[in-house]
Amino acid sequence: MPGRARREAVSEATTHRLSLLLRGLKALEEEGVGTVSSQVLAARLGLGAAQIRKDLARFGEFGVRGVGYGVADLKERIRRLLGLSTPRALVVVGAGNLGLALADSRNFNSDGLEVVALFDSDRRKVGGRSRTGVPIRSASEIAETVAGTGAEIALLAVPADEAPGVAARLAAAGIRALVNFTAAALPPMPRLMVRNVDLTLFVEGLTFHLSGGDAALRPAVAPVR
Amino acid sequence: MPGRARREAVSEATTHRLSLLLRGLKALEEEGVGTVSSQVLAARLGLGAAQIRKDLARFGEFGVRGVGYGVADLKERIRRLLGLSTPRALVVVGAGNLGLALADSRNFNSDGLEVVALFDSDRRKVGGRSRTGVPIRSASEIAETVAGTGAEIALLAVPADEAPGVAARLAAAGIRALVNFTAAALPPMPRLMVRNVDLTLFVEGLTFHLSGGDAALRPAVAPVR
DNA sequence: TGCTGTGAAACCGTTCACAGCT
DNA sequence: AGCTGTGAACGGTTTCACAGCA
Numbered sequence: 001m002p003g004r005a006r007r008e009a010v011s012e013a014t015t016h017r018l019s020l021l022l023r024g025l026k027a028l029e030e031e032g033v034g035t036v037s038s039q040v041l042a043a044r045l046g047l048g049a050a051q052i053r054k055d056l057a058r059f060g061e062f063g064v065r066g067v068g069y070g071v072a073d074l075k076e077r078i079r080r081l082l083g084l085s086t087p088r089a090l091v092v093v094g095a096g097n098l099g100l101a102l103a104d105s106r107n108f109n110s111d112g113l114e115v116v117a118l119f120d121s122d123r124r125k126v127g128g129r130s131r132t133g134v135p136i137r138s139a140s141e142i143a144e145t146v147a148g149t150g151a152e153i154a155l156l157a158v159p160a161d162e163a164p165g166v167a168a169r170l171a172a173a174g175i176r177a178l179v180n181f182t183a184a185a186l187p188p189m190p191r192l193m194v195r196n197v198d199l200t201l202f203v204e205g206l207t208f209h210l211s212g213g214d215a216a217l218r219p220a221v222a223p224v225r
Numbered sequence: 226m227p228g229r230a231r232r233e234a235v236s237e238a239t240t241h242r243l244s245l246l247l248r249g250l251k252a253l254e255e256e257g258v259g260t261v262s263s264q265v266l267a268a269r270l271g272l273g274a275a276q277i278r279k280d281l282a283r284f285g286e287f288g289v290r291g292v293g294y295g296v297a298d299l300k301e302r303i304r305r306l307l308g309l310s311t312p313r314a315l316v317v318v319g320a321g322n323l324g325l326a327l328a329d330s331r332n333f334n335s336d337g338l339e340v341v342a343l344f345d346s347d348r349r350k351v352g353g354r355s356r357t358g359v360p361i362r363s364a365s366e367i368a369e370t371v372a373g374t375g376a377e378i379a380l381l382a383v384p385a386d387e388a389p390g391v392a393a394r395l396a397a398a399g400i401r402a403l404v405n406f407t408a409a410a411l412p413p414m415p416r417l418m419v420r421n422v423d424l425t426l427f428v429e430g431l432t433f434h435l436s437g438g439d440a441a442l443r444p445a446v447a448p449v450r
Numbered sequence: 451t452g453c454t455g456t457g458a459a460a461c462c463g464t465t466c467a468c469a470g471c472t
Numbered sequence: 473a474g475c476t477g478t479g480a481a482c483g484g485t486t487t488c489a490c491a492g493c494a
Contacts, residue, residue: 083436101322107425200332211308
């Protein structure tokens with residue numbers, strides 16, 4: 001599923017692993033570990049050691065031969081690399097269960113990320129707050145809020161049929177990157193980077209394998225051979 | 226990120242595209258379209274035409290040369306292929322916002338999929354129902370409910386630190402496939418197929434590209450060359 | 451002519467194996 | 473001796489280009 005925007009030399013798989021790496025390094029730092037090898041890191045994250053080294057190699061030299069990586073140092077450099085060293089504001093559109101879950105997730109409220117607002121078109125929700133205190137504003141205030149907070153990233157969790165319209169408004173408001181949690185396919189938009197995260201797809205991938213892969217197509221009787 | 230279990234000849238990318246295809250075909254059928262070419266289908270889904278043909282080729286011959294694919298026929302065959310032609314029960318563990326969102330999602334309650342129960346350890350939630358009526362049971366009833374409903378698939382949406390324990394209990398209860406929405410890394414379990422869907426990863430992938438890729442590592446002054 | 455099905459080519463990411471530094 | 477950084481091999485997926493059929 002391409003989500004290509006500009007010169008995308010770095011694959012999504014790589015950025016995902018960097019994220020994972022960052023998380024692992026944080027844990028190690030809390031455990032008081034000062035130095036770590038790609039070997040050990042890999043085992044903890046379920047990745048290959050060579051792959052970690054390769055991923056890092058793309059961005060420079062981070063370790064010391066014969067020794068390993070400095071935990072605090074590598075952590076800081078990856079954080080920097082992922083663009084998390086400067087604070088970033090997020091907005092979540094759609095204050096249904098999914099939107100609320102996203103807004104309150106500690107994962108989006110750590111490092112440099114902060115969810116600054118939720119939007120919904122339901123009058124009864126507007127003016128309220130999520131459990132952790134994110135204010136719910138009217139969808140009509142999107143442009144104003146985005147401008148005021150400098151938010152660059154939006155998480156889209158509205159009903160599928162409203163998704164394209166809302167995405168267009170977010171783009172117009174100056175949002176530069178969007179994660180689409182909707183099943184709707186969004187048209188390509190000029191200055192907006194889009195990642196589609198379709199939760200259904202993961203489940204149907206499982207049903208495929210559960211049902212024995214392509215078993216459904218094979219005849220019920222044993223094949224000739 | 227491998228999630229390899231048994232002989233996994235068919236890639237996750239392929240099953241995702243089949244899911245997408247199924248969705249597209251449903252839409253076409255509702256529009257009253259009887260026949261469609263890989264060309265048109267591809268354009269609607271944002272895929273390549275050759276790729277659609279290649280994906281299908283893996284499972285047999287589905288179209289008519291010079292004509293295209295019969296919408297109703299192809300839809301039915303893909304549904305079959307994905308293992309959605311027979312009903313499947315799902316359970317969702319964790320009745321927080323994310324769990325409730327998953328349980329009420331129309332995506333998991335169409336075709337052959339049905340969410341039959343939510344589980345939570347919070348006494349105050351147990352006995353209640355989600356907005357669409359899925360009953361919330363005590364986490365202690367997992368084994369019993371799974372046995373009673375024949376559920377094979379579980380969606381895991383509990384706090385990260387509880388994830389490994391709950392996953393083990395689900396495996397013991399007879400669940401065969403699990404989608405882990407938690408940030409926790411689950412240990413490999415014998416008869417349990419796991420897919421990890423870490424929502425954080427998608428956002429941090431965006432911050433990487435927003436910050437100009439590896440711009441953070443390049444010196445502020447222009448490189449020598 | 452139009453469109454599928456498919457071998458071949460191109461591409462990309464991962465894994466291997468080792469040179470090089472500490 | 474230990475571990476990083478990396479060229480080379482590998483495997484898998486995507487794209488191309490066309491043969492074959494309606």
